[in-house]
Amino acid sequence: xxxxxxxxxxxxxxxxxxxxxxxxxxxxxxxxxxxxxxxxxxxxxxxxxxxxxxxxxxxxxxxxxxxxxxxxxxxxxxxxxxxxxxxxxxxxxxxxxxxxxxxxxxxxxxxxxxxxxxxxxxxxxxxxxxxxxxxxxxxxxxxxxxxxxxxxxxxxxxxxxxxxxxxxxxxxxxxxxxxxxxxxxxxxxxxxxxxxxxxxxxxxxxxxxxxxxxxxxxxxxxxxxxxxxxxxxxxxxxxxxxxxxxxxxxxxxxxxxxxxxxxxxxxxxxxxxxxxxxxxxxxxxxxxxxxxxxxxxxxxxxxxxxxxxxxxxxxxxxxxxxxxxxxxxxxxxxxxxxxxxxxxxxxxxxxxxxxxxxxxxxxxxxxxxxxxxxxxxxxxxxxxxxxxxxxxxxxxxxxxxxxxxxxxxxxxxxxxxxxxxxxxxxxxxxxxxxxxxxxxxxxxxxxxxxxxxxxxxxxxxxxxxxxxxxxxxxxxxxxxxxxxxxxxxxxxxxxxxxxxxxxxxxxxxxxxxxxxxxxxxxxxxxxxxxxxxxxxxxxxxxx
Amino acid sequence: xxxxxxxxxxxxxxxxxxxxxxxxxxxxxxxxxxxxxxxxxxxxxxxxxxxxxxxxxxxxxxxxxxxxxxxxxxxxxxxxxxxxxxxxxxxxxxxxxxxxxxxxxxxxxxxxxxxxxxxxxxxxxxxxxxxxxxxxxxxxxxxxxxxxxxxxxxxxxxxxxxxxxxxxxxxxxxxxxxxxxxxxxxxxxxxxxxxxxxxxxxxxxxxxxxxxxxxxxxxxxxxxxxxxxxxxxxxxxxxxxxxxxxxxxxxxxxxxxxxxxxxxxxxxxxxxxxxxxxxxxxxxxxxxxxxxxxxxxxxxxxxxxxxxx
Numbered sequence: 001x002x003x004x005x006x007x008x009x010x011x012x013x014x015x016x017x018x019x020x021x022x023x024x025x026x027x028x029x030x031x032x033x034x035x036x037x038x039x040x041x042x043x044x045x046x047x048x049x050x051x052x053x054x055x056x057x058x059x060x061x062x063x064x065x066x067x068x069x070x071x072x073x074x075x076x077x078x079x080x081x082x083x084x085x086x087x088x089x090x091x092x093x094x095x096x097x098x099x100x101x102x103x104x105x106x107x108x109x110x111x112x113x114x115x116x117x118x119x120x121x122x123x124x125x126x127x128x129x130x131x132x133x134x135x136x137x138x139x140x141x142x143x144x145x146x147x148x149x150x151x152x153x154x155x156x157x158x159x160x161x162x163x164x165x166x167x168x169x170x171x172x173x174x175x176x177x178x179x180x181x182x183x184x185x186x187x188x189x190x191x192x193x194x195x196x197x198x199x200x201x202x203x204x205x206x207x208x209x210x211x212x213x214x215x216x217x218x219x220x221x222x223x224x225x226x227x228x229x230x231x232x233x234x235x236x237x238x239x240x241x242x243x244x245x246x247x248x249x250x251x252x253x254x255x256x257x258x259x260x261x262x263x264x265x266x267x268x269x270x271x272x273x274x275x276x277x278x279x280x281x282x283x284x285x286x287x288x289x290x291x292x293x294x295x296x297x298x299x300x301x302x303x304x305x306x307x308x309x310x311x312x313x314x315x316x317x318x319x320x321x322x323x324x325x326x327x328x329x330x331x332x333x334x335x336x337x338x339x340x341x342x343x344x345x346x347x348x349x350x351x352x353x354x355x356x357x358x359x360x361x362x363x364x365x366x367x368x369x370x371x372x373x374x375x376x377x378x379x380x381x382x383x384x385x386x387x388x389x390x391x392x393x394x395x396x397x398x399x400x401x402x403x404x405x406x407x408x409x410x411x412x413x414x415x416x417x418x419x420x421x422x423x424x425x426x427x428x429x430x431x432x433x434x435x436x437x438x439x440x441x442x443x444x445x446x447x448x449x450x451x452x453x454x455x456x457x458x459x460x461x462x463x464x465x466x467x468x469x470x471x472x473x474x475x476x477x478x479x480x481x482x483x484x485x486x487x488x489x490x491x492x493x494x495x496x497x498x499x500x501x502x503x504x505x506x507x508x509x510x511x512x513x514x515x516x517x518x519x520x521x522x523x524x525x526x527x528x529x530x531x532x533x534x535x536x537x538x539x540x541x542x543x
Numbered sequence: 544x545x546x547x548x549x550x551x552x553x554x555x556x557x558x559x560x561x562x563x564x565x566x567x568x569x570x571x572x573x574x575x576x577x578x579x580x581x582x583x584x585x586x587x588x589x590x591x592x593x594x595x596x597x598x599x600x601x602x603x604x605x606x607x608x609x610x611x612x613x614x615x616x617x618x619x620x621x622x623x624x625x626x627x628x629x630x631x632x633x634x635x636x637x638x639x640x641x642x643x644x645x646x647x648x649x650x651x652x653x654x655x656x657x658x659x660x661x662x663x664x665x666x667x668x669x670x671x672x673x674x675x676x677x678x679x680x681x682x683x684x685x686x687x688x689x690x691x692x693x694x695x696x697x698x699x700x701x702x703x704x705x706x707x708x709x710x711x712x713x714x715x716x717x718x719x720x721x722x723x724x725x726x727x728x729x730x731x732x733x734x735x736x737x738x739x740x741x742x743x744x745x746x747x748x749x750x751x752x753x754x755x756x757x758x759x760x761x762x763x764x765x766x767x768x769x770x771x772x773x774x775x776x777x778x779x780x781x782x783x784x785x786x787x788x789x790x791x792x793x794x795x796x797x798x799x800x801x802x803x804x805x806x807x808x809x810x811x812x813x814x815x816x817x818x819x820x821x822x823x824x825x826x827x828x829x830x831x832x833x834x835x836x837x838x839x840x841x842x843x844x845x846x847x848x849x850x851x852x
Contacts, residue, residue, distance in 0.1 A: 029712075046807075049625045056580065132591030134584050150587050206595055209626040229627075229635055230799030231709070258807075259794045261691070262707060266797065269698055269706045423575025423812050430579065440581075460583025 028270025034520045034539045037250035042263045044276040046230050046256040051211040052187040053126040053133045061187055063254055066222040066235050066534045068190040071100050071119065071169070072181050076533045077525050079446060081181045085114050085191070085219065086169075095176025095483050102167040105242045108193050109223045116169040122191040124156045130204035135188035138444070141177040175480040178488070182445035193217040221247045221535045230256055248523070248538035264516065267293075273518040273539070280395060283338050283514065293516050296340060297526035301442040301511035302347055302451065305388070305403075308435050309504050310465035313384055318375040320503035323436075325361050325368035326410040329508055332402045337395070341509035347441075348451045348496060349510040351528060355448045355489050360500040365410040372411055380412030387418045390438035391425040399508070400438070429463050440511070446529060448492040449479070455499055466504035471495050548837065555829045562825045563613070563818070567606055570817050577622040577812040596622055596814075609818070618819035623811040629819035636801035639709055643792070643800060644785035646716060647724035648778070654724075655731025656774060662732070663739035663770070664762070674732060681729030690722040690795035707797040719796040723789055727781050731774055739770035772842060779835025783828035 033040050047060045052068055071086040086100035106114040125131060127139050129151040139145040143160030147153035160172030173180065183189060196217040197203050200210035209215060213227040221243065222235035233254040237247050257263035260277045267275050278286060278294065286294045307314045307323075314320060329343030344350075346357030369379070377383045388404065390396040400417050407413045415436075420428060428434050441461075443450040453459070456475050457467040474495040482488040499505070513530045523536040578584060578592050593599045597608065612619055618629035658674040665671055697718060698706035705715035742748065743766060751761045790802035801820065808816035 046624075048623060049627075051625065054625050056582075129587060129591060132588045132595065134580065134582070134588055136588065137585070150585070206592075206625045207620050211626065228799060229624075229632065230803055255797070257797065259797075262795055262797055265691070265694060265699070266707050271707060421575075422810065423579055424573070425575075426579040426581065427575040460585065 030270040030273055030518055030520075031542055033273060034518075034541050037248065037539055039249050039252045039274070039521070039537065039539060040272045041252055041254050042257040042266070042272045042275040042277075043233075043254040044256070045258045047233065047254075049211055050216060050224065050227075051206075051208075052190040052192065053122070053131060053135075054206055055187075056134050059254070059256065062532070063233055063235070064187040064190065065532075066220055066252055067216070067218040067224060068187065068192075068220045069106075069241075070186070070190045071102075071184045073533060074182075074185055074529075074531060076523070076527060076531055076536050079527050079529060079531065081185070084185070085119075089181075095178075096173045098171040098173070098180065099164070100169045100171070102169065103242055104167060106219060107240045107242065108217050108219050109238055109240055110193070110196075110217045111240065112193070112195075112217075114191065114219050115166050116163040117166070118191045118194065119169050120161050120163050121194050123161050123189070124159075125192065125197070125203050126188060127156075127159070128204050132206065133188065135186070138183050138186055138188045141173050141175070141180055141183070143172045143174050176483050177480070178483075178485065179445045179447040179449070182447070186444065191219065193219075222249075222252060225251075232256070243535060247535045249534065252534065267516045272516075273521050274524075275516040278514040278516055280338060280340065283340060286516065292519050295515040295517045295526065296512050298342070298349065298351060298528055299442070299511040299513040299530055300349055300352065300446060300528045301440060302344065302349055302507065303341060303438075303440050303509040303511060304344075304347065305436050305506040305508065306429075306439045306464045307504055307506065308432055308437075308465060309502075310432065311435060313375075313377075314386070314435060316375050317502050318371045319377075320506070321361065321501075322368040322371040322375070322411060323407065323413075324503055324506045325364045325371070327403055327406050327506070327508065328363045330363070332399060333509060336398045336402050337509070340512055340514060342512065344507045344510045345500075346496060346507055347499060347505060348448045348492075349443075349528075352443070352448055352451075353446045354485075355492065357448075358493050358497045358500065360497055368411060372413075383411075383413050385414040385416060386435040387416045388436045388438075389418045389420060389425065389428060389434045391422050392419045396438055403508075432463060432465065436506075439505070442511070443529075448489070448496070449475070452492055452495055452499070455504065464504035466499075466502060468498055468502060471498045547840065548833070551833050551836065555833065558829060559822065559826055563610070563822055564606075566818050566821045567609065568602075570812070570814050571602065573812065575812055577814060579812070596620070609815075613822070618822075619815035621813055621816050623808070623813040623816065629815050632804055632816065633801065633819055633823055636799065636804050639798060640786055640789050640793070640800035640802060643709070643716070643719055643723060643789055643798065644782060646720035647727065647785055647789075648782055650720055650724035651727035651731050651781070652774070652778075655728040656735045656771060658728075659732040659735030659774075660739055660762070660767070660770070663736045663743065666740060671736075675736065678729040678732040681725050682733075684725070686722050686726065686791045687795060689725055690718070690792060693718050693722055694795070709796070709798040709800075715796075719792050719798060722795070723785060723792045727785065730781070731777065734773045734777055735771055738773040739766060742766050742770040745769070768842070772839065775842060776835050776839040779831035779833075779838075780828070783824070783831040786827055787824040 029040055043059045043062055045057065045059045047063055048055045048057060050060065050063060050067065052064050069084045071084050072081045073084040074080065075082050085102055085106045087103040089098060089100045091098055102114065102116055108114060123139065126133050127136050127145050127149045129149055136149045139149065144153055144158050148156055148159050162170040164170055196215065197210050200215060201208035213224055216224055218224065221238055221241045223238045225236045226234035234251060236251045237249065238244065241247065255272065257266065257276060260279045263272065263275045263277065264279055264282060266272045307320050309315055333339060333341050333343045345359055345361060348355060348357045350357055372380060388400055390400050397419065404415045404417060407415055429437055441451060441454065452475055454461040455466055456462065456472050474491050479488050479491045482491060520540045520542065521537065522540060523538050524532045578589055597605055609619065621627045621629055621632060658678065662671040662674045694706045697704040704718050705712045708715045748761060748765055751765050789800055790806045793800045793802045804816065805820040808820060
């Protein structure tokens with residue numbers, strides 16, 4: 001009896017302790033943030049670093065666009081190019097020369113002016129073969145940038161980057177690149193502060209720690225004030241930024257929310273204004289109960305299967321087409337992915353700046369069986385079983401199972417599902433050690449080239465063995481020299497038609513991004529790039 | 544005693560050395576490297592990266608140079624986080640994980656031994672079955688289930704507890720500590736129950752009762768010391784396991800500890816980081832095992848006697 005009351009007393013004590021711990025803490029982080037103008041942002045993962053010429057990821061992207069500013073930026077509503085450090089620019093008639101006039105009030109966070117020389121030096125650093133920047137190919141439209149980057153040209157003066165005077169920078173291209181201005185808003189083309197970089201070591205040393213809290217000097221709308229690894233990165237409004245009057249947020253805190261489920265709970269508990277993801281299984285509930293916080297919109301990305309065209313039986317285009325035609329994309333999109341992805345029959349997502357991809361096939365089991373019979377496998381008889389490879393993930397598995405089922409049902413073909421951990425899967429792809437493999441691709445800029453450029457003969461991202469002379473001709477020489485957008489898109493459509501006739505890839509979905517967003521958060525509209533311009537974002541205080 | 548300690552320390556050296564060797568060659572044998580990404584990297588970029596991290600050297604040279612650095616206490620630069628050293632990352636995560644592990648252990652020890660002793664006082668009665676059944680559930684319930692469950696109840700329904708973070712808001716250390724400690728509490732409950740049961744039938748306790756000592760003195764003063772011995776020898780390995788096994792809890796509660804680095808490193812093929820964390824944690828495990836052996840020897844005169852001879 002005595003023991004029992006002891007236990008009771010103990011549990012009472014514990015519950016008191018619990019209440020004591022949380023007492024008085026009624027205002028959530030989000031409510032406080034709304035009042036103070038502090039945005040709490042779920043940012044998917046811990047940034048690898050904050051050196052814009054070295055990192056490659058999406059979490060880094062969102063932090064870097066707050067810290068740095070390139071020559072131009074984008075309007076989040078229209079994705080139109082807006083002035084950044086350059087207040088104006090001229091493009092020559094032939095589309096090969098870009099002259100940028102820098103504003104005279106752009107400053108580094110230590111007060112130094114941002115000059116044309118800063119850009120020239122930064123571009124030299126980013127393309128230096130010694131730095132080994134993985135995004136250096138973004139510079140390749142510039143004359144000789146590729147030669148310099150690969151070490152074949154030692155003299156950067158021969159690269160098409162010229163400082164005309166302190167505030168004028170000129171870029172010389174080898175072919176008109178209609179999306180050049182978009183490239184300039186990518187973090188790999190952001191300027192870095194030379195004196196700071198050199199103060200912490202060699203300019204091309206990847207292991208330097210100049211880009212750390214306390215060291216880093218930046219030129220964007222925010223400055224880095226706190227960086228606790230695996231905990232958060234905090235940036236605060238930069239008073240020296242030339243357009244500081246327009247910046248409405250006082251701070252942004254980026255959280256490395258790599259676990260979607262935890263992230264969703266943090267949102268529900270009022271700790272985040274914005275999540276990177278919504279767990280697939282929670283989408284129906286959110287759509288029904290809180291549609292106002294559920295943000296699902298088309299994204300510039302494709303989900304597809306690629307096929308190894310060097311190995312039988314998939315070396316026969318008819319069979320590849322048959323496989324593509326036997327998949328009911330809309331059904332999978334609706335049931336397996338809860339309507340989050342949308343069925344697609346092209347590589348380039350529709351709506352890529354006015355580009356309409358060709359439609360060369362549709363779901364047609366009868367036609368697919370016909371093609372298969374033509375290729376020598378009537379009713380799928382004698383068709384060798386092959387492996388379908390995907391990286392280990394529940395969503396990919398579900399989709400693969402559905403497709404496996406459809407191929408069985410419509411073509412009488414047996415497929416084995418094989419999943420591999422991410423890096424193993426990448427290794428298999430790179431060595432073309434697969435038959436059919438899942439692949440996703442997110443565009444770097446809004447232009448069909450970011451997708452179609454992958455499938456040139458022996459292209460680094462091709463990995464299917466696909467090679468077509470006409471395709472290469474269009475992508476490598478005809479389209480790049482075409483100034484008229486309509487004609488260029490016509491060429492791209494022709495190229496994509498070839499791609500979809502030959503079918504080294506099997507389009508399945510276009511991506512949509514999925515976020516939970518507080519209704520107090522404004523100025524972060526939906527756009528196909530899932531791009532945010534931090535100086536537009538603001539928080540409405542609660543009443 | 545000193546001979547015993549010296550002997551165990553000498554034993555630990557080949558253990559740690561083989562951990563280093565096996566891990567070193569195993570991570571390099573795994574398919575996919577640190578610089579494989581979804582987007583193709585050009586040959587020259589890859590060559591620069593590999594040279595920067597000495598991956599272009601023959602494997603045995605890499606191994607020897609790693610060993611050499613390790614003896615100087617340098618675990619090398621992280622492959623995934625340019626500009627950060629493995630030492631930095633480990634010592635950033637360690638205090639947090641250690642704090643979490645400590646709270647979890649205190650919780651486990653308190654709840655576990657209380658329940659175990661309580662159960663052992665009246666074996667095969669409700670007083671025994673109830674806590675022991677709960678303990679069984681505790682052992683079986685994985686932390687990726689218990690964590691979200693606690694969060695749901697205390698964080699979201701009752702709204703009395705913060706659900707994520709570490710040291711950012713008052714009370715945010717409570718739920719993770721309980722989640723991490725629960726399984727260990729259950730083990731400790733079972734260990735202390737069986738330990739106590741064994742002791743309760745010993746002659747010296749009968750003597751204690753015979754000389755008229757009140758029951759609580761018998762239990763607290765005489766039985767506990769022997770009965771909790773299995774718990775003591777479990778503490779060392781338990782704390783090491785808490786340090787190396789906190790990954791799930793750290794993920795569920797968004798805690799910036801060592802466990803997350805450990806797992807992320809494997810996914811990223813961050814060779815030096817995998818090696819660093821593995822070597823560091825295995826050293827810890829060896830050390831804690833050693834410590835618990837010493838404590839057990841010190842508490843148990845028979846073991847001490849054995850070593851004297």
